[in-house]
Amino acid sequence: MSKPKNIALPALAALSLLAMFVSSGEPVPSMLRGGAVETVLLSLGWSNTIVFGLSTGYLVAFIFWVMVVYSPERRRRNMLRTNLSRRYQYFKEEVIQSLLWAAGGTHDSELPRQLSDHKEFKAYFSSDENRQWYAAINGLQSDDLRLHEITLAMDLFTRDVAYFLDHVPIDGDDAHSLLKQLNESVYRLKHSQYDRYDQVKSLGRFLWSVLARWSFIDGQLDADPIQSAIDRL
Numbered sequence: 001m002s003k004p005k006n007i008a009l010p011a012l013a014a015l016s017l018l019a020m021f022v023s024s025g026e027p028v029p030s031m032l033r034g035g036a037v038e039t040v041l042l043s044l045g046w047s048n049t050i051v052f053g054l055s056t057g058y059l060v061a062f063i064f065w066v067m068v069v070y071s072p073e074r075r076r077r078n079m080l081r082t083n084l085s086r087r088y089q090y091f092k093e094e095v096i097q098s099l100l101w102a103a104g105g106t107h108d109s110e111l112p113r114q115l116s117d118h119k120e121f122k123a124y125f126s127s128d129e130n131r132q133w134y135a136a137i138n139g140l141q142s143d144d145l146r147l148h149e150i151t152l153a154m155d156l157f158t159r160d161v162a163y164f165l166d167h168v169p170i171d172g173d174d175a176h177s178l179l180k181q182l183n184e185s186v187y188r189l190k191h192s193q194y195d196r197y198d199q200v201k202s203l204g205r206f207l208w209s210v211l212a213r214w215s216f217i218d219g220q221l222d223a224d225p226i227q228s229a230i231d232r233l
Contacts, residue, residue, distance in 0.1 A: 016059050080167075095207060096111075098153070104139060151189075155186070175228075178229040189202060
């Protein structure tokens with residue numbers, strides 16, 4: 001539901017509730033007597049069966065809409081948002097694990113999750129003059145399996161993003177635009193006509209920007225733009 005509706009429909013329901021009490025012609029309910037509410041209702045008292053009927057009808061329709069439309073859609077949106085956020089975390093861990101294997105050697109099974117934190121990732125791959133990062137990128141130049149794993153992880157994540165964008169109305173243009181740009185970037189990387197060297201180089205720049213929260217224009221970012229966009233959906 002769009003933000004204007006979020007405000008307008010409950011506001012109309014509140015006005016309808018007030019109009020129903022004011023136009024009913026009935027005495028003020030005992031629970032509301034003896035306070036400011038009773039004074040307001042008495043001062044606004046105006047028996048009108050047409051207004052009463054319209055107000056009651058709107059309230060019934062509003063309650064029915066909340067139960068049948070709004071609540072299920074809200075639960076569905078929250079479920080899909082949670083799943084997309086979880087899938088993003090899996091994506092980062094899968095990519096990091098492939099990078100670690102491409103760099104050569106074994107690693108602890110918990111290391112990919114640890115390095116999914118951008119500070120840990122940057123510290124690990126930037127140490128010793130970026131030795132680990134260059135080892136990973138150079139490894140991808142010759143390791144078809146690891147390159148395929150990373151491409152597959154990107155593809156699975158962007159499919160989940162595309163499903164959300166196609167099936168859930170989104171209020172915020174910024175979040176929608178950022179995730180659309182993400183899908184377009186991944187599509188270009190997958191279908192580029194570059195040779196292997198330039199393809200891996202472009203892929204490395206993209207992965208560094210995501211996993212290290214680094215913008216090649218603005219520098220270090222405080223917040224993860226992809227996670228922030230997911231949270232705003």
